[in-house]
Amino acid sequence: MPQLEIIVDRPQRWDVPFGDAMRDEDVDQLLLVEPFRSIDPSRFPAALPMRGILKNDSRINVYQDGSIVVREGDYGNSAFLVLRGKVQVVLEGLGREVLGWQPSQKKGFVESMAAWWRSPRLPEVRDRLSAGSSWTTNNRDQVEDLAQTRVFLQDVPRVLDGSWSMTLHQGEIFGELAALTRAPRMVTVVAEGETVLLELRWQGLRDLMRRTDALREHIEGLYRENSLHVHLRETPLLAQLPSESLAAVADATIFETHGDFEWQSPVEPYAPGRQPETVMNEPLIVEEGTPCEGLVLVRSGFARLSHRFGDGHRTLAYLGKGQVYGLAETIQTSLNQEPAAMSSSLRALGYVDVLRIPQAVLEEHVFPNVSQQAIQDAAAKHAFYCTKNHCEKQSESLGAEQGQVETPLLEFLVERRLINGQQSMLIDLDRCTRCDDCVRACAATHDNNPRFVRQGQRHGSYLVAHACMHCVDPVCMIGCPTGAIGRDTESGSVRINDLTCIGCSTCANSCPYDNIRMTEVCDRHGAIAIDKTTQQPIYKATKCDLCSDLAGGPACQHACPHDALVRIDLGNLGELSRWVDR
Amino acid sequence: MISFASRRLQSVALTIVVLACVAYWTHWQGSVFEHSAFGTGYLLLAAILFLTLYNLRKKMPIPLWVTSTDWLQAHIYVGFSSAVFFGLHIGWRIPDGFIEGTLAGLYLATFVSGLVGLYWTRTIPHKLARVSEEVIFERIPRLRSRLRAKAEQAVLTTVRSAGVTTLGEFYGNRLQDFFENSRGLRYFLRPTSRLRKSLLAELTEVSRYLSEPERQASELLFALIRKRDDLDFHAALQWRLKMWLFVHIGLTYPLIIVASLHGLLAHLFDGGAL
Numbered sequence A: 001m002p003q004l005e006i007i008v009d010r011p012q013r014w015d016v017p018f019g020d021a022m023r024d025e026d027v028d029q030l031l032l033v034e035p036f037r038s039i040d041p042s043r044f045p046a047a048l049p050m051r052g053i054l055k056n057d058s059r060i061n062v063y064q065d066g067s068i069v070v071r072e073g074d075y076g077n078s079a080f081l082v083l084r085g086k087v088q089v090v091l092e093g094l095g096r097e098v099l100g101w102q103p104s105q106k107k108g109f110v111e112s113m114a115a116w117w118r119s120p121r122l123p124e125v126r127d128r129l130s131a132g133s134s135w136t137t138n139n140r141d142q143v144e145d146l147a148q149t150r151v152f153l154q155d156v157p158r159v160l161d162g163s164w165s166m167t168l169h170q171g172e173i174f175g176e177l178a179a180l181t182r183a184p185r186m187v188t189v190v191a192e193g194e195t196v197l198l199e200l201r202w203q204g205l206r207d208l209m210r211r212t213d214a215l216r217e218h219i220e221g222l223y224r225e226n227s228l229h230v231h232l233r234e235t236p237l238l239a240q241l242p243s244e245s246l247a248a249v250a251d252a253t254i255f256e257t258h259g260d261f262e263w264q265s266p267v268e269p270y271a272p273g274r275q276p277e278t279v280m281n282e283p284l285i286v287e288e289g290t291p292c293e294g295l296v297l298v299r300s301g302f303a304r305l306s307h308r309f310g311d312g313h314r315t316l317a318y319l320g321k322g323q324v325y326g327l328a329e330t331i332q333t334s335l336n337q338e339p340a341a342m343s344s345s346l347r348a349l350g351y352v353d354v355l356r357i358p359q360a361v362l363e364e365h366v367f368p369n370v371s372q373q374a375i376q377d378a379a380a381k382h383a384f385y386c387t388k389n390h391c392e393k394q395s396e397s398l399g400a401e402q403g404q405v406e407t408p409l410l411e412f413l414v415e416r417r418l419i420n421g422q423q424s425m426l427i428d429l430d431r432c433t434r435c436d437d438c439v440r441a442c443a444a445t446h447d448n449n450p451r452f453v454r455q456g457q458r459h460g461s462y463l464v465a466h467a468c469m470h471c472v473d474p475v476c477m478i479g480c481p482t483g484a485i486g487r488d489t490e491s492g493s494v495r496i497n498d499l500t501c502i503g504c505s506t507c508a509n510s511c512p513y514d515n516i517r518m519t520e521v522c523d524r525h526g527a528i529a530i531d532k533t534t535q536q537p538i539y540k541a542t543k544c545d546l547c548s549d550l551a552g553g554p555a556c557q558h559a560c561p562h563d564a565l566v567r568i569d570l571g572n573l574g575e576l577s578r579w580v581d582r
Numbered sequence B: 001m002i003s004f005a006s007r008r009l010q011s012v013a014l015t016i017v018v019l020a021c022v023a024y025w026t027h028w029q030g031s032v033f034e035h036s037a038f039g040t041g042y043l044l045l046a047a048i049l050f051l052t053l054y055n056l057r058k059k060m061p062i063p064l065w066v067t068s069t070d071w072l073q074a075h076i077y078v079g080f081s082s083a084v085f086f087g088l089h090i091g092w093r094i095p096d097g098f099i100e101g102t103l104a105g106l107y108l109a110t111f112v113s114g115l116v117g118l119y120w121t122r123t124i125p126h127k128l129a130r131v132s133e134e135v136i137f138e139r140i141p142r143l144r145s146r147l148r149a150k151a152e153q154a155v156l157t158t159v160r161s162a163g164v165t166t167l168g169e170f171y172g173n174r175l176q177d178f179f180e181n182s183r184g185l186r187y188f189l190r191p192t193s194r195l196r197k198s199l200l201a202e203l204t205e206v207s208r209y210l211s212e213p214e215r216q217a218s219e220l221l222f223a224l225i226r227k228r229d230d231l232d233f234h235a236a237l238q239w240r241l242k243m244w245l246f247v248h249i250g251l252t253y254p255l256i257i258v259a260s261l262h263g264l265l266a267h268l269f270d271g272g273a274l
């Protein structure tokens, strides 16, 4: 009779340390340098000691002259502290070739077929349960590290010549922005001479920040500073400003955060059966009808633009990263020399970082320095996505070139925060014959267990299925203790490293869209893995990985015979409206 | 993104051009070689084999460059074209002979099942989408038993707590059967809302005799009847879509076997072209 269960050790958070070479002596040395020297170890619980964090969540990397530490555009899950030497932060975009980008390696058709043929016929079979302890092998080096990048920049002085860069020295921290905001790296950092860096994965950084006020304030200060600096440079309206004017704008810019950064945890408003949050509960940033006080730039997150309608508020648009609010009013105020009233309200959807540039600063440093054409271009560029009703009224100004959808559809997407999804699975139920070819294709390419459920939130005949949407702000990553769930460095899709997943369900509980499934796993004979200590099954988090290893892209979309299923960016209303109007 | 209307237009135009060429070629063959049956026969067989390949593609889990949608489009238009090849092959006459008759019958059955399927796959999704909740076919039995348990619980609670039996009797007489049993073949073939309407009307009727706790329970029963009927509707229509495919694919196997046999015999009796 085949064995039904197999008793194994449950994978633990630190089964796979971030770096193998972290010795006790290294940790001792680290505890002597700032900021760790000032941290009180007694504030850490016994299960999560400060030493443990440094030993397991950090690693010491030595970089040679010209090594790229982080590349602009990569997704990174760690921050760096300069221990010795210095690094150059390159603020201006270097070419992709210079940065060593390679096209990603995907399995070809024959390779994919062969892998499918060889794969076990039972569902959720694992040859290895974790990298540290497995039932067949113990092969740590096969653990993928999505965050490691070692590319060299040839001839650094020549490449950086003329580029805008700054130098960071011993004791300075960088990379915290991308690590903590789940956003791509905004700059490239290159080692100058032999440099020793401490790399801290964001779970460790977060745990240290939680228990150390000074470190938290320091990191938040850096975050604000760097965020402001880079963001202002990226804003088209400000890009042409002479550097002294830009500096004046930067000095006067006010940084604000609205809503909760860990917005998934307290309410879980979109769990099945819950009512969507109402507009009025969202943190107000600017209220309709109040006098214009300046421009608001969205740094990250989402904000809802709404207009009073009857007794409630009607959504006009939403603003995402890089978009501005109040440009028309600031121009009008400047022309009329009296404050214009804001024509709509701005509210935080979950969490949003905004920058406010006061009206006086705009009038003194921005408007006199940019041409009328540039202002118009900026207005067009920043035109928000809006509904058909709204845009028709002002087709000459904002949003004329953007995709337009009906108000109820926009309300649906915004209220449920589906605009967060960059690769949402949208099914047109008017075309879907419920044949489940999509489900079978997904199962066949993923351990015989589909990574999505063909059910979900509905608006009319459109269904947003329970498949990972590879969000702009993947809040599922917030609590993962091992960093098993993270962004793919190149594609930005959110992936789970099966070997470092300890099955704690934090990500599944954190995903506001209920798109992660915890599954039992078994060996090749079908015996279910059971934890030696608790005698409970061992789970692994599973979700859609966008078929990132397969040539040809998502199997689900390819398998749908009726053109009913698409992977789509729900934040891009232009793309959505084209698909809806096919 | 190409719109459905222009895709249809392009495909229809291409199909017409191909069919016109084939018709001309057959006509030319007929005038030169006296009969064109081998040419059209092979064309028909090739079309049928191509149509069968779609089932293989569907079984292939790895995405090929050609999506299933594109393949289905080709399947539909080649399917339509095959009817013209068939007509040309039999010379637009009813075939005599046992094998030819059987083969023609099989072909027509497959073709008609394809047409019916095309109609159903284009119309049933709209009907299903009008039902408020999306249901997965395999989960329907479990959802049904959940609804039944909820309904029974609601009725039993009123009987136990208030000691009144009006609603309980109504449930036993009219609703128990509805919640416990499947709707039967007739409903599956032609689902209607007649029973739902009549049960809701009867429950409304009986409401005037109900005590307060029973009235509250009856509110829940109203919702459960609607949900159960929606589930049955989904079950019937999704079953039809699955059964249709089963029949359509099932017919292709005998069709290919008999077509091959017919080809073999045609060659044998044609004077040893093999």
Ligand code: SF4
Residues within 6 Å of the ligand: A467, A468, A469, A470, A471, A473, A474, A475, A476, A477, A494, A510, A511, A512, A513, A514, A515, A516, A543
């Ligand atoms: S798991 Fe959830 S939160 Fe995370 S990327 Fe996917 S949909 Fe977004």
Ligand code: SF4
Residues within 6 Å of the ligand: A441, A442, A443, A445, A446, A450, A451, A452, A467, A543, A544, A545, A546, A547, A553, A554, A555, A556, A557
């Ligand atoms: S993209 Fe791939 S993994 Fe994701 S749902 Fe589709 S088939 Fe499954």
Ligand code: SF4
Residues within 6 Å of the ligand: A427, A431, A432, A433, A434, A435, A436, A437, A438, A439, A454, A559, A560, A561, A562, A563, A564, A565
């Ligand atoms: S393959 Fe397409 S038609 Fe079939 S169930 Fe999936 S979405 Fe619906």
